[in-house]
Amino acid sequence: MRAGFVGSFLAVLVAGGSPALGEELSPDAQRFVEGNLIGTFYHELGHALIDVLQLPVLGQEEDAADTLAVVLITDLWEKDDAEWLGRATADYYYYTVDWSGAAADETAWWGVHGPDEQRYYNHVCLLYGSDPEGLADLATEYELPEQRAAGCPEEFTLAQQSWGVFLDEITLQPGQRAEHGLILKAPKSAPYYDLLAEEVRVWNETFTLPRDVTVHIDACGEANAYYYPAESSITMCSEYAEWLIAVAQAAEL
Numbered sequence: 001m002r003a004g005f006v007g008s009f010l011a012v013l014v015a016g017g018s019p020a021l022g023e024e025l026s027p028d029a030q031r032f033v034e035g036n037l038i039g040t041f042y043h044e045l046g047h048a049l050i051d052v053l054q055l056p057v058l059g060q061e062e063d064a065a066d067t068l069a070v071v072l073i074t075d076l077w078e079k080d081d082a083e084w085l086g087r088a089t090a091d092y093y094y095y096t097v098d099w100s101g102a103a104a105d106e107t108a109w110w111g112v113h114g115p116d117e118q119r120y121y122n123h124v125c126l127l128y129g130s131d132p133e134g135l136a137d138l139a140t141e142y143e144l145p146e147q148r149a150a151g152c153p154e155e156f157t158l159a160q161q162s163w164g165v166f167l168d169e170i171t172l173q174p175g176q177r178a179e180h181g182l183i184l185k186a187p188k189s190a191p192y193y194d195l196l197a198e199e200v201r202v203w204n205e206t207f208t209l210p211r212d213v214t215v216h217i218d219a220c221g222e223a224n225a226y227y228y229p230a231e232s233s234i235t236m237c238s239e240y241a242e243w244l245i246a247v248a249q250a251a252e253l
């Protein structure tokens, strides 16, 4: 049985034990927090692309956004970096899901996201499928059953090709200037401003968009991130970074 569940830490947070942003983190904790921030940012970019490019979504939009996150991690980063980024998201589910099944009755089956247990396996499968030889250990470590693992290279290829059709269309050609792009609207003092500024910079050097998408780092009253179609804007809640730090600390990273 897995022993990763840190959900009880939520109670500590609610009780006012919020960890300080900017606190010195261990290298593992830092990778965990940054990897999840980047993975979640890519997920929200998935929602943004579906909206601004008016993409057809055949299936759950949340799944499509999760898939884009892995495709961007593996497309935009070198192999070693893609691995720690991908591991951060897998670790997040590993630590926060109650694997005992005790909370199964509380699963919101009506929700727009698949259950976290399934998002975990989908994520690990796509990640492993991106490099089955290089990431064989990862599949074992994250307990990806063989019957699922066998099809993961194909699942990844399908994901990469499906998103690739649209990513190719917006990829800047040599000498081409971006029509529109991501615009970061946040004070430099915002949590993880530099991290997101770098993501926005790389995106704008790589892709063009039919209209601008703004990126905000704001307090939202909840640990979340979301895309708001009416304003073509992504919001990364500052509480989300705090929550990731809390999970890292509870997991003793």
Ligand SMILES: [Zn+2]
Pocket (backbone or CB within 6 Å): 043, 044, 047, 062, 065
């Ligand atoms: Zn989403």
